[in-house]
Amino acid sequence: MSIILHVDFNSFFASVEQQANPFLRGKPIAITGKRGIKDMKRSIVATASIEAKRLGVKTPMPVMEAKRICPELILLPGDMRKYSEITDRMLRVLRENSDKIEQFSTDEAFADITSIAQDYFGATIIAQIIRNQIAQACGELCSVSIGVGPSKTIAKLASGETKPNGLTIVQPSEVISYLDKKPLEDVCGIGRATIKHLESIGISSFQTLRMASMKKLVHEFKPITGMWLYNIARGIEHDGVNDSQEDPKSIGHSYTFAHDLEFDAEIKTNLLSIADTVALRLRKMKFKAGHISLLVRYNDFSSNHIGIKLTNSVNDGLSIYKYASQLLNKVRDINKPIRLLGISTSQFSNLEKPVSLFLKDQKMQSALCAQDCILEKFGNRALCRAATISSVFQERASGWHYDHQL
Amino acid sequence: MHQYLNDPIDVSVDFTNQRVRPHTVCWDNQMYKIKKVNLVHNTNEDGQHIFYFSVSDDANFMKLRLNTQNLEWRLVELYTD
Ligand SMILES: [Mg+2]
Numbered sequence: 001m002s003i004i005l006h007v008d009f010n011s012f013f014a015s016v017e018q019q020a021n022p023f024l025r026g027k028p029i030a031i032t033g034k035r036g037i038k039d040m041k042r043s044i045v046a047t048a049s050i051e052a053k054r055l056g057v058k059t060p061m062p063v064m065e066a067k068r069i070c071p072e073l074i075l076l077p078g079d080m081r082k083y084s085e086i087t088d089r090m091l092r093v094l095r096e097n098s099d100k101i102e103q104f105s106t107d108e109a110f111a112d113i114t115s116i117a118q119d120y121f122g123a124t125i126i127a128q129i130i131r132n133q134i135a136q137a138c139g140e141l142c143s144v145s146i147g148v149g150p151s152k153t154i155a156k157l158a159s160g161e162t163k164p165n166g167l168t169i170v171q172p173s174e175v176i177s178y179l180d181k182k183p184l185e186d187v188c189g190i191g192r193a194t195i196k197h198l199e200s201i202g203i204s205s206f207q208t209l210r211m212a213s214m215k216k217l218v219h220e221f222k223p224i225t226g227m228w229l230y231n232i233a234r235g236i237e238h239d240g241v242n243d244s245q246e247d248p249k250s251i252g253h254s255y256t257f258a259h260d261l262e263f264d265a266e267i268k269t270n271l272l273s274i275a276d277t278v279a280l281r282l283r284k285m286k287f288k289a290g291h292i293s294l295l296v297r298y299n300d301f302s303s304n305h306i307g308i309k310l311t312n313s314v315n316d317g318l319s320i321y322k323y324a325s326q327l328l329n330k331v332r333d334i335n336k337p338i339r340l341l342g343i344s345t346s347q348f349s350n351l352e353k354p355v356s357l358f359l360k361d362q363k364m365q366s367a368l369c370a371q372d373c374i375l376e377k378f379g380n381r382a383l384c385r386a387a388t389i390s391s392v393f394q395e396r397a398s399g400w401h402y403d404h405q406l
Numbered sequence: 407m408h409q410y411l412n413d414p415i416d417v418s419v420d421f422t423n424q425r426v427r428p429h430t431v432c433w434d435n436q437m438y439k440i441k442k443v444n445l446v447h448n449t450n451e452d453g454q455h456i457f458y459f460s461v462s463d464d465a466n467f468m469k470l471r472l473n474t475q476n477l478e479w480r481l482v483e484l485y486t487d
Contacts, residue, residue, distance in 0.1 A: 023485055
């Protein structure tokens with residue numbers, strides 16, 4: 001049986017800021033998505049320090065609301081390059097002390113320590129070594145909570161047990177009683193919709209979930225989720241630590257603008273910038289996309305989402321922009337200013353040598369190749385379209401990756 | 407107060423154990439003796455290798471930027487209580 005360890009930084013971005021700047025230690029601070037006082041106020045709290053959380057600041061929460069709850073809150077714009085280096089140092093420590101690692105977000109990762117630890121006594125020692133080495137590599141303020149268990153779900157649940165600085169070990173024999181003390185929604189993968197559905201069929205705890213037959217769960221939730229729920233209630237999980245990063249199912253980019261967009265020209269410019277970012281990401285993964293979808297959110301928080309299946313798959317910004325632009329024209333409510341635009345691509349085919357017979361397409365492919373070489377060598381801002389020169393996006397972290405590491 | 411700047415500065419450093427440790431910063435005609443180096447990180451900006459030093463004395467936090475290409479130092483952040 002596997003022994004899995006889960007590491008989770010406590011109040012990650014805020015802790016890194018407190019590590020860098022001692023005058024922020026012990027104070028309520030919040031990292032926002034935006035730079036500049038005006039933009040920061042419009043933004044949301046991405047991370048709050050432990051001190052801010054104690055005063056009632058939650059994440060995510062609009063900055064305005066957080067300031068009302070906690071007027072002394074210190075706002076800081078995120079510094080993604082600083083955080084990404086700390087993420088890398090944590091991953092390096094994990095890699096040195098385990099067989100396999102899997103990054104789960106910017107501040108979380110799993111490690112398979114089965115063969116290194118041998119048993120749960122060994123796992124306790126490895127966990128402490130990892131904690132000390134992370135503190136040494138990242139700084140004392142960048143503390144982590146660690147959970148150890150026989151599966152990823154249990155390890156993640158356990159790391160959330162004590163914060164900050166916790167170490168919780170759940171041995172295989174304790175799994176069922178441990179789960180039974182937890183509400184269903186604490187388990188990663190059981191979302192609000194699933195909870196509602198479970199409640200509607202009389203399931204509100206792991207005990208009652210275990211009483212449901214596999215047949216019933218499969219009938220209610222379709223085979224994959226039904227089986228997963230059936231197994232998870234019994235502490236069974238087949239998904240191990242996936243070291244090689246799996247091919248993503250979709251690649252996209254979205255952006256909340258510093259001010260709401262009203263004019264066609266600025267909407268087009270920003271959409272083109274987003275399309276270029278998505279295209280660059282596609283080419284780095286050596287993909288072409290066969291499906292494009294567009295998300296537009298207005299200043300009243302209503303939104304439209306629309307997609308299109310392509311006959312020829314694409315990986316250049318201009319083509320993606322053209323499709324996205326068509327979609328936008330179809331759904332856009334021109335009476336409402338736009339707060340956010342996002343493009344997502346999916347249905348990938350692997351990028352091989354250019355097969356197009358048309359000279360124009362071949363030329364486009366070699367131009368893209370040259371462009372990618374320049375960006376690789378001189379950075380992502382070395383080259384951009386004249387049309388997009390005015391749309392500068394601020395670097396952020398979204399999900400697994402940091403924008404600047406694209 | 408937290409300020410974001412981009413001011414050229416003079417920095418004297420120690421080289422020990424193949425590491426650079428800034429120990430004095432001269433900014434705006436004033437000398438600041440660095441007490442602590444709290445965090446060092448490096449990054450690639452437009453093809454240039456940049457080091458950032460988050461340092462402090464008893465009253466100030468400073469973020470220093472070293473461009474390894476032209477060895478230029480700048481003060482990019484200043485925080486005083
Ligand atoms: Mg965390």
